[in-house]
Amino acid sequence: MTYWLKWLHRWTSLIILLQVLIWLITGLYFAIVGHTEIAAHQHYSDTAKTSQEGLPFLAVGDADISSIYARYSGVTSLQVRQVQQRLQYVVTHDKGQTFLDAKSGEIWQTGAALAGQLAMASYTGPGSIETITHITNSDELADWQPQQQGGYRVTINDDLNTRIYVDAASATVIDHRNDPWVIADWAFKLHFMDYSGGRDFNNLLIRAAGLITLWLALSGLILLIRNIKRGDLKLR
Numbered sequence: 001m002t003y004w005l006k007w008l009h010r011w012t013s014l015i016i017l018l019q020v021l022i023w024l025i026t027g028l029y030f031a032i033v034g035h036t037e038i039a040a041h042q043h044y045s046d047t048a049k050t051s052q053e054g055l056p057f058l059a060v061g062d063a064d065i066s067s068i069y070a071r072y073s074g075v076t077s078l079q080v081r082q083v084q085q086r087l088q089y090v091v092t093h094d095k096g097q098t099f100l101d102a103k104s105g106e107i108w109q110t111g112a113a114l115a116g117q118l119a120m121a122s123y124t125g126p127g128s129i130e131t132i133t134h135i136t137n138s139d140e141l142a143d144w145q146p147q148q149q150g151g152y153r154v155t156i157n158d159d160l161n162t163r164i165y166v167d168a169a170s171a172t173v174i175d176h177r178n179d180p181w182v183i184a185d186w187a188f189k190l191h192f193m194d195y196s197g198g199r200d201f202n203n204l205l206i207r208a209a210g211l212i213t214l215w216l217a218l219s220g221l222i223l224l225i226r227n228i229k230r231g232d233l234k235l236r
Contacts, residue, residue, distance in 0.1 A: 002226065009219045016213055019193070026191040033184065040181035043125030043162055068105060072098065083171045084117055090170075099170050110168040115152035119164035122173040127158030134168075141165055144174050 036042060069075050074094030080102065081088045087102035099108040110118075112132045120129065136150040144151075149168035156162040160178035167174050189195050193206045 002223075005219055006223060009216065009223060012212060012216045012219075016209075016216060019209065022190050026187045029184075029187050030191075033180075037180050038184040040160075040162075040176045040178045040184075042160060042178070042180075043123050043127075043156075043158070044176045045122055045124045064105065068100065084114065084121075088171065097170075108169065108171060110149070110152070110166065110171045112152060114171065115166040115168070116154055118166050118171060118173055119152075119154035119156075122176070123156060123162070123164060125156065125158050125160070125162065127156040127162065129154060130157040131155045138165060141174060141177070 030038060065078065068078065068089065068091060072091055072093040075091060077092045079090040081090060088108055089100040089102050091098045091100060100106065101108050116129050116132050133153045134150055135153050138144060138153070144165065151168050152166045154164040154166060156164065160180060163177045165174040192201050193209060194200045194203045
């Protein structure tokens with residue numbers, strides 16, 4: 001029994017030691033690289049987002065406001081935003097948010113050309129647009145769930161291979177991604193022990209690691225007590 005306890009204790013110690021080294025290395029990487037590169041914001045500007053904040057309601061479009069309230073139940077707010085040179089209504093109701101064209105009152109449509117304009121408005125680097133691809137989901141943006149309209153991935157031909165993601169339903173820039181971000185993403189996966197990409201520090205794997213560490217401490221205490229009782233450890 002003691003032999004197997006020692007064997008498990010040694011191998012568990014090795015596994016925990018490797019994970020501790022991973023925490024140290026990835027934590028040092030985060031400290032050296034900094035937030036800007038980790039978030040892929042080397043060429044990111046939030047001016048596009050600030051320019052799309054709510055406008056005074058005096059800047060209303062041509063669509064009939066009363067018909068919009070009649071169309072959706074439980075409307076709590078109706079906000080006006082400017083997207084490039086167009087006005088957009090953001091209707092918040094009991095089923096979520098709906099984005100409308102303030103001129104026609106119809107569901108907002110974001111084309112590839114507009115997505116490219118929005119992407120470049122959030123980009124401060126030296127590159128230009130290489131491709132604009134319509135996508136329905138993205139593994140690089142785990143927290144972004146595109147609606148029926150999907151979104152656009154705008155690829156920039158710069159030294160970082162920047163990718164800019166634009167949501168088609170709301171015509172907003174979701175975020176930037178690039179090649180250095182891929183390294184940082186793997187560092188986050190190793191650091192949080194969450195290989196799904198969600199960066200959840202309370203996932204099942206890290207809970208199991210906590211229990212294994214607790215077992216390691218208890219088994220070490222048991223082996224220490226046994227050694228003391230057998231006289232293997234003699235204090236001089």
